[in-house]
Amino acid sequence: MSSVSNKDIALSIVQFLKQAVADKQVAEDYAESLDVAIDCIADAFEVNQDDESKVLGGKSLSQLIEAGLASKSSASATATASASTTTAASTEVDAETKAKADTLKVEGNRAMATKDFPTAIAKYTAAIELDGSNVVYLSNRAAAYSSSQQHEKAVVDAEKAIELNPSFSKAYSRLGLAKYALGDPKSAMDAYKRGLDVEGDNKSDAMTKGYETAKSRVEEELEKSISKSEPETPSESSSTGSSTGAGAGGLPDLSSFANMFGGAGGAGGMPPLSELMNNPDIMQAANRMMQDPQALSNLMSNPAVRQMAQNFGLGGGAGGAPDLSNLANMFGGGAGGAGSGSHEE
Incomplete structure (x- = not known):
């Protein structure tokens, strides 16, 4: 479209206001005020308010605004998609980096086998820094944290692994263990239950035993809570007397x-x-x-x-x-x- 002059814009506004009055899109109380505004705009920009020639590419003012908004939305979506693509590309780990991360994971596993938990944590952390999207590294570090009694950190790693891959069942086991150790058997039972659902027909012994253990503790605490809420039964000695009754x-x-x-x-x-x-x-x-x-x-x-x-x-x-x-x-x-x-x- 060729360049647009101020007169074209003014005439487009005049035509918009006149059409609004004609279509009774405004209350009659304001119609006279709009007529005055139309006269003022026409005089200020020296345009003929009765001119019905097509301006701004033959589109009305409302059509141009709608087209502009649609174009802006499309540009925003394109920019977002481009940014997502860039982010994905930036987080893509090359084969060489993956190999280094796997080597660190193996070293961490060896440290776990010898109960050298600080070293295991350090190795897994280095692997995560190279490849933060690998749920195995997060799950292994969660196990190392729990083994060193750092259960709060184990919860963070397990939940992050589940967020990255909800189908990775071992992360639920790590989460259940950490929650149980923190004295929250209800959350532990829920975590193990989700893990069993993920495992489907191939339920592991560790997940099953963890669920049953947490469930037993929840039931035990419930029974204690109920017994405390019940009124105490008077003893035989208090009801019949301390000597002869x-x-x-x-x-x-x-x-x-x-x-x-x-x-x-x-x-x-x-x-x-x-x-x-x-x-x-x-x-x-x-x-x-x-x-x-x-x-x-x-x-x-x-x-x-x-x-x-x-x-x-x-x-x-x-x-x-x-x-x-x-x-x-x-x-x-x-x-x-x-x-x-x-x-x-």
């Missing part, structure tokens, strides 16, 4: 006396308390005492009960009689009343 029918729980008098057998050759509980005389007297504490004064008239009290060492009362207050405590008597079955602690 209420048994069936409001009677004292004589089973707790077994420990007081030597376990299954009573003191002084006495039979086990389980046998005493089967003695109808003793149980009748105990039941009577539970209902009427005053009956305690008559309790010792029963020869069997008197003999039991003496064998239990409850003597020492007036006239050599047993100390009945101790016996009362055994059967739930005393100041607290009979049959309460509980104790204040």
Whole structure:
């Protein structure tokens, strides 16, 4: 297209404004103002506002603007593609450089075999500097970092390897190990799971074992969390009292006396308390005492009960009689009343 004069541009603007008014693309309130603007532009650039000749290559002002924007977008896309091509070309590693990087990797592997982890890290790092797109070098360095307890750096290398090649399964194993060592079994399990998905039907033992180990730890922590959130169950001793409590029918729980008098057998050759509980005389007297504490004064008239009290060492009362207050405590008597079955602690 030939050079464009200012008059051509002014006439194109005038034609655009007149067309906008004619097509009622603006509100009627502004139509009069646009007419004034058209007159001013025509006078300023000395153009005939009624001239309908084709200017600017026969295209309207809006068409020219759209064409300009499209051209700019196309140029930008071309520049971006060119830059990408240049970047790709700059990162392309020649065969000689690759060979050097592989040699360094082999040296790093040898250092790993002898557990010389600092040397292994240095060799892998040198290989990565020569070829940063090789996921094997990153994965190997991640393993070396984990072996030297630098698990945070191992995570960085493993994630970078996965970013470069999501199909490289070994990187997921490196990531899972590092996450587990950092105390994040959930992330470790997720990493191993992604690795198993990548491996498909050919699942490796290392990936499978890593996943199962991380899963077990996650389940263990979940169980601990649940158990901590549950209310504690009161102990038997707190619910029944620290000494004698209420048994069936409001009677004292004589089973707790077994420990007081030597376990299954009573003191002084006495039979086990389980046998005493089967003695109808003793149980009748105990039941009577539970209902009427005053009956305690008559309790010792029963020869069997008197003999039991003496064998239990409850003597020492007036006239050599047993100390009945101790016996009362055994059967739930005393100041607290009979049959309460509980104790204040």
